[in-house]
Amino acid sequence: MAIQRVLSKKAKTEALLADRKLKDLVPLTRQLDRETLQEMLKKFGMIYVKPVNGTYGLGVIRVEYSAGSTPPYRFQSEEKKHSFQSFDSMYDKLLTVKRKRPYLAQQGIELLKYRKRRFDLRVMVQRNPRGIWETTGIIGRLAHPRKIVTNYHSGGTPMDLEILISEHLDGHTTMSAFRKKLNSLGIDTARAMERRFPRVQEIGVDVAVDRSLKAWILEVNTMPDPFIFRKLKDRSVFRKVYRYAVAYGRFKKQARSPR
Ligand SMILES: Nc1ncnc2c1ncn2[C@@H]1O[C@H](COP(=O)(O)OP(=O)(O)O)[C@@H](O)[C@H]1O
Ligand SMILES: [Mg+2]
Known part of the structure; x- marks a missing residue:
């Protein structure tokens, strides 16, 4: 068998x-792209992005948006934290940190x-x-x-x-x-x-x-x-x-x- x-x-x-x-x-799960992440962050405030074919937690990134915070955008990959004034600067950096393969964006659960x-x-x-x-x-x-x-x-x-x-x-x-x-x-x-x-x-x-x-x-x-x-x-x-x-x-x- x-x-x-x-x-x-x-x-x-x-x-x-x-x-x-x-x-x-x-949790709501979509293929990762710029527009989708921006929308999902607005809606949920916290999103996990991860490789479609991943294991061991490798390449997983936690992204946060909070309108009241300065700066409002943050993400963490491994132990490294980054923060940003704008969504676009955040997303550009995310592209350099994420692995170069297809990713999902998932509603984050606290x-x-x-x-x-x-x-x-x-x-x-x-x-x-x-x-x-x-x-x-x-x-x-x-x-x-x-x-x-x-x-x-x-x-x-x-x-x-x-x-x-x-x-x-x-x-x-x-x-x-x-x-x-x-x-x-x-x-x-x-x-x-x-x-x-x-x-x-x-x-x-x-x-x-x-x-x-x-x-x-x-x-x-x-x-x-x-x-x-x-x-x-x-x-x-x-x-x-x-x-x-x-x-x-x-x-x-x-x-x-x-x-
Ligand atoms: N949507 C989410 N909300 C909160 N934590 C998450 C979410 N997705 C992943 N995580 C955290 O990241 C870990 C790894 O993600 P997972 O989807 O299980 O990928 P992997 O295949 O690498 O294990 C999870 O065990 C959990 O701790
Ligand atoms: Mg897992």
């Missing part, structure tokens, strides 16, 4: 938007913070050995203190969900209710992906949680890293993630010719 991988964030976002249940959980660092969540969803979708792991990812992405390969720290989110839960939402919500979000996302990409066996959903505890889908990975789940105190999570991945052949070597 072959595993299907999909690189294009554009194609994956379209798969989610085709799903009635999910479309409102996807991530929750833990000890002044942003965090988001990774929800792992896999076909179990009977072929049924199962949410097998949820882990938080705490951004490096001076970065705008949470990826492990960009200095992020994988951490237990409870530690990061507890102080943000309100009287109406218990930890177990919040986990349940993420579990079913994961399954819904897997089903939406499966409709477009039938041979996908596993997905890792990047989920941003905002102040109202709304869970937004930032992107879906079809080559999710199973090993971050080794960082959880509960060892049974990684064991299951790994067992399922072995069952659908994730770690199989290329077939060798007979000796």
Whole structure:
């Protein structure tokens, strides 16, 4: 059984938007160009721009506009911050900082913070050995203190969900209710992906949680890293993630010719 991988964030976002249940959980996403970014900044104030085919948080830039600030335009890439008086001077600089390939512009979600660092969540969803979708792991990812992405390969720290989110839960939402919500979000996302990409066996959903505890889908990975789940105190999570991945052949070597 072959595993299907999909690189294009554009194609994956379209798969989610085709799903009635999910479309409102996807931040507005467009192909990046000058006019689109200007419009989106006016509307949302904060935009993430990122390569259509990107990973590890590489090339991701956070752009902000605030009419009342001087200067009103800013962006940050890696640890470097820039600010500008005009949109055009900002965009010209952005073109020199971004990678030279197609980019998306996405409505920015103000991530929750833990000890002044942003965090988001990774929800792992896999076909179990009977072929049924199962949410097998949820882990938080705490951004490096001076970065705008949470990826492990960009200095992020994988951490237990409870530690990061507890102080943000309100009287109406218990930890177990919040986990349940993420579990079913994961399954819904897997089903939406499966409709477009039938041979996908596993997905890792990047989920941003905002102040109202709304869970937004930032992107879906079809080559999710199973090993971050080794960082959880509960060892049974990684064991299951790994067992399922072995069952659908994730770690199989290329077939060798007979000796
Ligand atoms: N729209 C957004 N709002 C807030 N943070 C974002 C947004 N898009 C990306 N990020 C941050 O940047 C990280 C990397 O972006 P992502 O789309 O997952 O690309 P990659 O494929 O490089 O992981 C995310 O995990 C998140 O921390
Ligand atoms: Mg990601």
